[in-house]
Amino acid sequence: EIVMTQSPATLSVSPGERATLSCRASQTVSSKIAWYQQKPGQAPRLLIYGASTRATGIPARFSGSGSGTEFTLTISSLQSEDFALYYCQQYNWPLTFGGGTKVEIK
């Protein structure tokens, strides 16, 4: 099973600043990475798939990069609605998720 490790666990950022979230795989996953956003009491929402392709309706301030074992989700200018939990997921079998990064207001 591929273990996904996200860092940091918590990221404190001021509105308007850039946020950079990391996800590391215990072995190569090619570009088979998705990113999700989750707000309290809600289901996760797909942001990115294929490591860098934004899902339908996702603002351009969200971008994904990386391949192999190291991946990054960047939020270029944090808006108030972006403060949330973020998860990565690799989709080689068996599917696994990272432990999440909480983006909080600084």
Place this chain on the structure above:
Amino acid sequence: QVQLQQSGPGLLKPSQTLSLTCAISGDSVSNDNAAWNWIRQSPSGGLEWLGRTYYRSKWYNNYALSVRSRITINPDTSKNLVSLQLNSVSPDDTAVYFCARVEGSSGHDWFDPWGQGTLVTVSS
């Protein structure tokens, strides 16, 4: 657009059977270009894929090793829904349970959309 509406009881006693349903609108459970998944989220926030069902000329299922001996996922074509059963639950099964769709061919296993989630608590 596709919407998934979950239902089912939220409180169980140890050894009972967890039963949830996920009603699909805007798509068909028999769509041969989709798969219907169950995922759970522990109280600490960790996400765990549990299993899926999908139709490719016939029905297939895949289950996570961690629950394989206790889980059944079934489609209901008459009601256009997918169900989850998890037998012999314990407090370790306390979690929020989500259904979610995977669209596309094999290898496109990201989840979109998700159901609203159902909190299931196992306690004596």
